[in-house]
Amino acid sequence: MMEDIVHQYLRPKKKFPHVWCPGCGDGVVMNSLIRAIHSLKISRDNIVMVSGIGCSSRAPVYFDFCSLHSTHGRALPFATGVKLGNPKLTVIVISGDGDATAIGGNHFIHACRRNIDLKMVLINNNIYGMTGGQYSPTMPTGAYAATAPYGNIDRPFDICKLAVAAGANYVARSTAFHTFQIEKYFKEAIMKPGFAVIEAMTACPSLYSFYNKTGKGTDMMKALKDRAISIESAANMSPEDLKEKIVTGIFANGDAKPYTVAYQELMERAERSRVDEESI
Amino acid sequence: MLFYKLYKDKDGRKVGFVQGNEACAEAALAAGVRFFAGYPITPSSEIAQVLAEKLPMYGGRFIQMEDEIAAMAAIIGASMTGVKTLTATSGPGFSLKQENIGYACMNEVPCLIVNVQRAGPSTGLPTQVSQGDVMQTRWGTHGDHPIVVYSPCSVEETAELTITAINTSEKYRTPVILLMDETVAHMREKITLPHESEMKLFNRTRATVEPSDFRSFDTRFGDVPPFEPYGNEKGYRFHITGLNHDENGFPTSRQDEVVPYMDRIHRKIYNNLDDIIKVKEWNTDDADFLLIAFGTTVRTCLGAMEKGRKKGLKIGVLQLITVWPFADKVVARLAKKIENIFVVELNMGQIINEVSRAAAGHGKIKGINKYDGVFITPDEILTHLK
Amino acid sequence: MKKVYEIRFSGSGGQGIITAGMVLGEAASVFDGKYVVQTQSYGPEARGGACKTELMIADERVSYPKPELADILLVMSQASYDKYIDEVKEDAWVIVDSSTVKYKPARGVFPVPITKLAEEVVGNKVVANVVAMGVLSSLTNIVSYEALERSLLNRIPRGTEEMNKKALKLGKTLEFKDNV
Known part of the structure; x- marks a missing residue:
């Protein structure tokens, strides 16, 4: 039996129930995140949770941290401001696939490039849930959605490859089924200086399943388990064999200088170049 | 690299011969601004350039974001x-x-947005002067919201109003816009600059209640809720x-929470118009002609x-230093007294509609409008007065 | 009675026209305590071709910030002479760089071979704008020589102080008249 940690972190005044549908993976992922934060013994006064718009972005309202539910796609730049305003804070960003890679796609690659010390939990359910099941940039080609009635002709992003290419320090992927693995990734990400992305694959049993007949929440959870394959095993497999798979593991674990450290050094240089004004 | 130098005068105040953009940056620094996020854009870039150099000297931080939206988001996050x-744009x-x-209006986040106007719409005339954004400053974002907008007519006033704008944003927990134009910017x-000791700086009011009793948007202490920073x-x-929220900041769609909230964020501005609205009048006592303007057209x-006046035309001038909220009372008073009113704008006629509304049928109100990207001359105004 | 000096400097890009405007403006306002407004060509009009800076210098606050007809005009290129020679007051003073401009002699038009002198006497035509400022300071008392020199020395690259001082002094001590 797992220790009940998550209840200790719920906001005292917030009224429940939450907004997530039965069978949604968002709550499971958040549970793992809270366990990671708890095990690292970070003071909850030092955490700021920032999110965008979408189902997963509703998460911060439930947890007893300072939090900012921002505008659609903009969680990362809001969080960038928070981090630079007070670099001592641990800033965790919660975002979905539509929020982070469509409307917020530009911010995503630039946060990776800057290697700014934000910890991004990118919950990927391959669809826009809150707005009613439209296709997202990670929806597989051929899948159906409210706006893809003839099947999606777009090609999906591989979020982890995108993050690695753009320069993120730490990049990992797991699923809502693999609660211990993803908790471990969360811990590593929070400890890691610089920008970290953890892509959490989840299921949307309400809308994705409605358009694609993927079954109930439990069926989709089982599919996450069955489709997951480690990055090590995947290395020896053909693209054809990997087509239906979710490659899990750590895609990047670098040690590039974090933005806030670089800026601190810049400030020291700037302070030294300060001169007093001469008198008239 | 800076293209100006500041000196100390005999009283130890910083002085310099600077552009409007540079004055804005220096005054912001003097008023305690310690974070800037922006994106390069003509004709406001000098503000970013000065602060990129100076903020880190004074323990502040500057970041050039990937786009304008991100810059606005970042200053809210930092605030x-x-x-x-x-931010400047x-x-x-x-x-x-x-x-x-x-979002800043909805969450009552103090911050200053500088808009150095250029001719539009779209890319327009990037290097040329215009005052075409005056209605956009009021109604640019969707939904009902209050906003405070100041517009300077000189470099010195740019510095003064930058400090005023920052104070207003802190005092009323509201975003404030400094509406400049290309002429004053360059x-x-x-x-x-005033001494630190002689500058009246306002800092947002902090909470006094126990943490368990704290509310994000507490209305128990007046219309401006006490503010606590992240990492307090x-x-x-x-x-x-950004959703409509209750006093705890939690989303709500209850009519009995939404309506009082909307009323309060408007009330906190509109109940304090005497503090917020600034105008300047010249020779309005004996004027037969009144010129109303904002920004450098003043x-x-x-x-x-x-x-x-040298030719015997009794002209008076009203400067709308605070453009929004609109100076209804002042315009109404002058419209009852002065028959011929000319509203001078470098646009096709925007603030004139507010003047007409406030004048409520008094005076003959005409527009003097220029929208060719070239600054208006005194003779161009005088030809309308004959 | 308020007296505003309306001043226009014009030439081609690279001649230091804008810098001259900034130096004069700072000298007159910060060091000499005058009210000054300086504006300059900006954007496309500032790139290549003609470039221009304008100053209003007065003992009282200046209202309209740009000259209409100039009291003092400095022209350092043919294009700027052709463009601005008629936009001056009746009693205006015009300083013409006679080494680069073909001009029509007239009362108040002072030809000085500015660029040539900078090159031959100071040894570098890059300081032609400084020679011109020196000429201006000998012609009028709108700015003190000390203020001009101080402001100038604060703005130039390190190591060029002597050259600039020499150029300013040359302009200040030149003999010239309007040949009418």
Whole structure:
């Protein structure tokens, strides 16, 4: 039996129930995140949770941290401001696939490039849930959605490859089924200086399943388990064999200088170049 | 690299011969701004360039973001940590920032947005003067919201109003817009920055209640809720959201919570108009002609007044230093007294509609409008007065 | 009675026209305590071709910030002479760089071979704008020589102080008249 940690972190005044549908993976992922934060013994006064718009972005309202539910796609730049305003804070960003890679796609690659010390939990359910099941940039080609009635002709992003290419320090992927693995990734990400992305694959049993007949929440959870394959095993497999798979593991674990450290050094240089004004 | 130098005068105040943009940056620094996020855009870029160099000298931080939207988001995020923040942009960038300006209104986040106007719409005339964004500053973001907008007519006034704007944003927990134009942004005049000791700086009011009793948007202490920064280390943990929210910052769609909230964020501005609205009048006592303007066109109006009075034309000038909220009372008073009113704008006629509304049928109100990207001359005004 | 000096400097890009405007503006306002407004060509009009800076210098606050007809005009290129020679007051003083401009002699038009002198006497035509400022300071008392020199020395690259001082002094001590 797992220790009940998550209840200790719920906001005292917030009224429940939450907004997530039965069978949604968002709550499971958040549970793992809270366990990671708890095990690292970070003071909850030092955490700021920032999110965008979408189902997963509703998460911060439930947890007893300072939090900012921002505008659609903009969680990362809001969080960038928070981090630079007070670099001592641990800033965790919660975002979905539509929020982070469509409307917020530009911010995503630039946060990776800057290697700014934000910890991004990118919950990927391959669809826009809150707005009613439209296709997202990670929806597989051929899948159906409210706006893809003839099947999606777009090609999906591989979020982890995108993050690695753009320069993120730490990049990992797991699923809502693999609660211990993803908790471990969360811990590593929070400890890691610089920008970290953890892509959490989840299921949307309400809308994705409605358009694609993927079954109930439990069926989709089982599919996450069955489709997951480690990055090590995947290395020896053909693209054809990997087509239906979710490659899990750590895609990047670098040690590039974090933005806030670089800026601190810049400030020291700037302070030294300060001169007093001469008198008239 | 800076293209100006500041000196110390005999009283130890910083003085310099600087551009409007440079004055804005220096005054922001003097007023305690310690964070700037921006994106390069003509004709406002000098503000970013000065602060990129100076903020880190004074323990502040500067970041050039990936776009205008991100810059607006970043200053809101930084302001939530208790830092005084600024972004600067121009027409196209100001359009892009609108959604997040609404977020700042909704969450009562103090911050200053500088819009150095250039001719539009769209890319327009990037290097040329215009005052075409005056209605956009009021209604640019969607939904009902209050906003405070100041518009300077000189470099010195740019410095003064930058400090005023930051104070207003802190005092009323509201975003404030400094509406400049290309002419004041790039002309040079002398500024004298006040000493730290003589500057009346306002800092947002902090909470006094126990953490368990804290509310993000507490209405128990008046219409401006006390503010606590992220990382307050006092145990105040709270949520904010762009959704309509209750006093705790939690989303709500209850009519009995939405309506009082909307009323309060308007009331906190509109119940304090005497504090917020600033105007300047020249020779309005004996005037037969009244010129109403904001921004650098005020200077042309003064030039026209001086020239006209030499020829016996009794001209007076009203400067709308605070453009929004609109100075209804002042305009109403003057419209009852002065028959011929000319509203001088470098656009096709925007603020004139507010003048007409406030004048409520008094006076003959005509527009003097120029929208060719070239600054208006006193003679161009005087030809309308004959 | 308020007296405003309306001043226009014009030439081609690279001649230091804008710098001259900034130096004069700072000298007159910060060091000499005058009210000054300086504006300059900006954007496309500032790139290549003609470039221009304008100053209003007065003992009182200046209202309209730009000259209409100039009291003092400095022209350092043919294009700027052709463009601005008629936009001056009746009693205006015009300083013409006679080494680069073909001009029509007239009362108040002072030809000085500015660029040539900078090159031959100071050894570098890059300081032609400084020679011109020196000429201006000998012609009028709108700015003190000390203020001009101080402001100038604060703005130039390190190591060029002597050259600039020499150029300013040359302009200040030149003999010239309007040949009418």
